[in-house]
Amino acid sequence: MKVAVQREDFDLGAEVRAISRSDKVGAVASFVGLVRDVRMTLEHYPGMTEREIRKIVDEAAKRWQVMDCTVIHRYGDLQPNDQIVLVAVASAHRGDAFAACEFIMDYLKTRAPFWKKEHRAGGATWVESRAADDEAAERWKQGER
Amino acid sequence: MKVKLLFFAALREQLGRPAEELELPANVNTVTALRDHLRARGGAWANVFAPNRPVRAAVNQDMVQPEARIKAGDEVAFFPPVTGG
Numbered sequence: 001m002k003v004a005v006q007r008e009d010f011d012l013g014a015e016v017r018a019i020s021r022s023d024k025v026g027a028v029a030s031f032v033g034l035v036r037d038v039r040m041t042l043e044h045y046p047g048m049t050e051r052e053i054r055k056i057v058d059e060a061a062k063r064w065q066v067m068d069c070t071v072i073h074r075y076g077d078l079q080p081n082d083q084i085v086l087v088a089v090a091s092a093h094r095g096d097a098f099a100a101c102e103f104i105m106d107y108l109k110t111r112a113p114f115w116k117k118e119h120r121a122g123g124a125t126w127v128e129s130r131a132a133d134d135e136a137a138e139r140w141k142q143g144e145r
Numbered sequence: 146m147k148v149k150l151l152f153f154a155a156l157r158e159q160l161g162r163p164a165e166e167l168e169l170p171a172n173v174n175t176v177t178a179l180r181d182h183l184r185a186r187g188g189a190w191a192n193v194f195a196p197n198r199p200v201r202a203a204v205n206q207d208m209v210q211p212e213a214r215i216k217a218g219d220e221v222a223f224f225p226p227v228t229g230g
Contacts, residue, residue, distance in 0.1 A: 042229070043153060043154050045151070045222060047206055048207075048222070051206055085229070085230055109229060109230035112227060112230070113222075113227050114229025115155070117154070126154055126155045126225065128226075128228070129226035
């Protein structure tokens with residue numbers, strides 16, 4: 001299980017290959033989040049960020065068969081279309097890989113201590129948290145899936 | 146007792162500092178009591194820690210509820226609701 005919080009970009013293909021080496025792996029689900037529309041700066045809480053992401057990955061591994069997993073989240077200055085976040089999960093079957101990948105992403109959005117500041121023509125503003133993100137994380141608790 | 150405070154994102158900017166070491170009175174031993182203690186500084190502190198502001202807290206890098214206890218040597222962080230991903 002790899003968790004990285006870094007300024008540098010990442011290579012989706014290389015990360016997927018790295019968790020696909022076992023001949024027991026039958027499915028890899030991956031998600032890449034991109035910067036939409038505007039330039040932004042991402043701040044995080046060094047130390048806590050990695051801990052929170054590890055907790056989320058551990059929780060996913062309790063619920064589904066997770067043979068390997070990589071989470072990379074970038075911070076610092078990012079441009080429109082830059083990659084921000086990668087979640088990739090390897091499992092024997094696609095059901096576990098899809099579910100664990102979506103679960104990790106939903107929880108990451110509400111638990112990992114990152115903050116986005118958008119730079120628009122009118123000035124820089126901190127992004128407000130979205131109720132829709134809380135709801136996306138909440139539905140995993142209610143057993144709706 | 147002495148604690149280390151950390152502030153992130155909009156809170157860090159509004160308070161004009163990323164961190165500080167603070168000696169607390171013995172009765173300031175929960176996150177809520179610490180919020181009240183900081184709000185009493187007035188100015189930007191009163192705004193940031195106003196009761197209706199959605200401020201989150203972590204003690205020793207674990208997200209906590211307002212009633213969480215604080216002890217000497219703890220690292221207490223205050224920040225807005227997170228917006229990563």
